[in-house]
Amino acid sequence: MKLRKNLVAATMLAGAVTALSFMSAGAAQAQGALVMYCGVQEEWCRAMVNAFERETGIKVSMTRKSAGEVFAQVKAEAANPRADIWWGGTGDPHMQAAEEGLTEEYKSPKMAELQDWAVRQWEQSKGRTVGIYSGALGFGYNTDLVKSKGIKEPKCWADLLDVKLKDEVQVADPNSSGTAYTLLASIVQIMGEDKGFDYLKALHKNVNQYTKSGAAPAKAMALGETTVGIAFMHDIVTMVVDKAPIKVVAPCEGTGYEIGSMSLIKGAKNLDNAKKFYDWALTPAAQKLGAEAKSYQVPSNKATPIPPEAPKMSEIKLINFDFGKYGSSAERKRLLSKWDAEVKNLPK
């Protein structure tokens, strides 16, 4: 009797131990020769992995997450890093990781082939992160809705304050989205801090929803849930290519932009392979994969052909975005809490 009762406990534990062995044995084989955290869309990530594996024979284990999630994970894993390279995703979290010393300095032999903005990103982070693509901030409008409402087609940031657009503009919450923080920083740089906040307060009356994710307004526009959406122009272009009734606008006052970046993780277990990937990812052959995967950002290697669908950087009035200042955590915290206090809680 006694034996049997203990058998139950023993079986239960044996089960747990078996599960443990089963799982960790699988993990031992799972480790590839390069572990990559990817911050862009799945297709693009997948295309990069396949092309790199074909080229070098190095097995890549890729996990796709948003840039903020990758940052949180890299920070949590700092004591025993799991990843080797962090490729893609908006530049802010990369800059923050550089600031906190979570990433490694590296100078690629390809540096000379890069656009100035990509090199500047590298210099501002003291060599810890480099630009791989960039995309300008803008807005789009649903042409059907604009027509049916009889609104003048908006061309400038100022046009978004039109009273007819009350509750018709959608933008993300800068607390949760890098896209919306870029908007906040851009407006402050274009108009000056006081005027910029006045603008944002006026815009608040027209905003129907501060979404969580930066690209959500583009989707809401495509579904006709909002007339105007503020987002990165390449995210809106993706919807246009998908035949949504949307027109993309580069605001006439000028606009800010993001620099999608790449960093080597400090303490990477496969540092040599990570460097190989780093160099390869800066070549035109690797960078043209973006357009093939329906991502229309502007690549950082001067020789990479710019996809025809991509918003033409030459036709966009880009401001001289100060990533050093507005990327620092102190300035970000200050602007965000000011926005929280002065804009977000305003009555409509």
Place this chain on the structure above:
Amino acid sequence: MSRATLGWIVLGWIGFVLLPWYGFDSAASPTIGDYFFTGSGLVEGLRGAWWLLPILIPLLLALRPAIGAPRDSMALWLVAAGIVGLALITLQGFTIGLNGWTMDGLKAFSDPGPKQAGMGFGAALTATAFLIILCHGLAAHGWCRGDAFVTSSIGVVIALIAVFVFFPVSTILASAFADNAGNFAPGEFVAKFLDRSIWGLDCVYSDLRCGVAWNTLFLGLAVGVGTTALGLAFALIATRTSFRFKKVLRLMSVLPIITPPFVIGLALILMFGRSGAVSNVLWEWFGVPRSRWIYGFPGIFIAQLLAFTPIAFLVLIGVVQGISPTLEEASQTLRAKSWVTFWTVTLPLMRPGLANAFLLGFVESLADFGNPLVLGGNYEVLSTKIFFAVVGAQQDQGRAAVLSLVLLAFTLGAFWLQHAWLGKKVYTTVTGKGDAGIPLPLPRRVAMASYLTAIPWAVFTLVIYIMIVVGAFVKSMGRDYTPTLEHFLTAFRIERTDFGLYFSGSAWNSFWATVKVAALSAPLTAAIGLLTAYLLTRQRFSGQRAFEFGTLLSFAIPGTVVGVSYILAFNVPPIEITGTGFILVMCFVFRNMPVGVRSGIATLSQIDKSLDEASLTLGAGSATTMRRVVLPLLRPAIVASLVYSFVRAMTAVSAVIFLVTAEYNMATTYIVGRVEAGEFGLAIAYSTALIVVMLLAIVAIQFAVGERRLGRRSATANATPMAVQAAP
């Protein structure tokens, strides 16, 4: 000394002498030789890992009673061996890390100090053996009436909860009291905690928004009440009426629980959004202006009702079934009207079920992440706020921890209130006495009310699901309704090649990983959950309430926080399991265990203890009693917890975002990626496939566990076969 105790002592030795003490370096591929002897704790110890050698002492201590000792001193030897062994393993594990000493004080002796990797099989086995030896020793000493099964079970459950709940959760909650650099800063905690964005009450006297804590609380209460009412209506119809479409009703009520996140929200937008189907009809036919009412409280509320009513239903159906008709018959014999009987006898007997259903609905609403993300609009709740405090532009883990503490306080408060409400009353209705009574048909008022709530709701659910299925087979929901199979082909293409079938669809990888993890975690969850419920209701031991609290803790903490805390706790020795599928299994087991515990408690509190006692009196041990008497009566609870944990493992999002790897990518993270990229069609197609898998799993679970037989006749004789088959 019993043979089982001896067996565990032998296992302890095997773990130390034979099996590899450390986990393998991920890059090296281990040979058979590595598995035995060469990497064992003893060999490593002799080779220079001197801190492992003291573990021999408790192993020798445990041998002392094996060579013959009086019963009294045997217990002492075992207890001593267990305590010393566990203490030594824990001490060396936490002081010696990957890069030397983990505490700065110790660096004074030598810098960086000795290094070691994470524990492997050997260490796990030896530690388990010490734990069981300790519990056997305590039983021999007279704890829990000398029942080694009970002490061991309590010991194992406490150890598991300590390792997989308290340890990670305390790591992250500690950051509530630290600034961003990691220094102790209580002032910052107070400032963050008292923030207006959390506790502001502006909405009471102005049109400003209220604090996120009030929003969450209000939503949780509304959803808890709503799901309990709907769940009760479904449960009453399913058990106490002769309604003809019971089977359909049941299926419909279970559908939402097996729906991956975002899908319900998406379907709601496509129906009630500004350009949604229903809004279109209302505008064109009745001139009702289109609006965005769905974004915000109404949207989240509807979506959560859809999602969590099934949980209330699963808890309540077991309870409603378990109510003995004898009491109701007695009431009628005493000339009570059927309405009075329902109100004064039936309903009060359902109290444990109602309270548990409410608690689960409330807590689920608090922890829900997917629906507020899609439908939240400007209505902020804690779960999304916590997520974006971690991954958003602020990157403020301390703030996330503070918000988690608020969330935790709400959950534990609800738990406490539930206890207070249930009080010390007895709800036992399943006794050993044969009760041949017939369950009363519902009073007309109650039946009407049940039909009126349940049927429109069921129809609504059906419409939502038609939308979802349609969405999987058309080009682009909401814009282009050309039928297509393209989404399924992208996700689940199978090609025939020279080497056989090749799964080239983009979803296969995450699909298999998800099925594997879910299938592993479901039985473990049910086993641990029900064992815990048994211990909580049937055994008395000191610290029981604290123990019960502990089991609820992981459920109360938002997934994002659990995810990050698992990385923080399990990425470094002594327990280094990040990047494996095992961490996913463990995360699910301990996140979903509370449902097993709650439904187990609800069902057990109806079953008369005299049934167990009869079995014990007849000479069966507690393990046998559990297997032969308690478990068969617990079938509804077993089904509930198996189904719930399987389904949850397939549909959870926020906890796993940080735990997935290239090898173990989960279906939900894939779906989130698709939703982010705006490919709703693919996301919905994949979700439809998952729904089918989960349906199959539920049918299989029902079939495998079987039906509880209470020896009662059914109220409607001709409907019996169907009712029996359909009951979970």
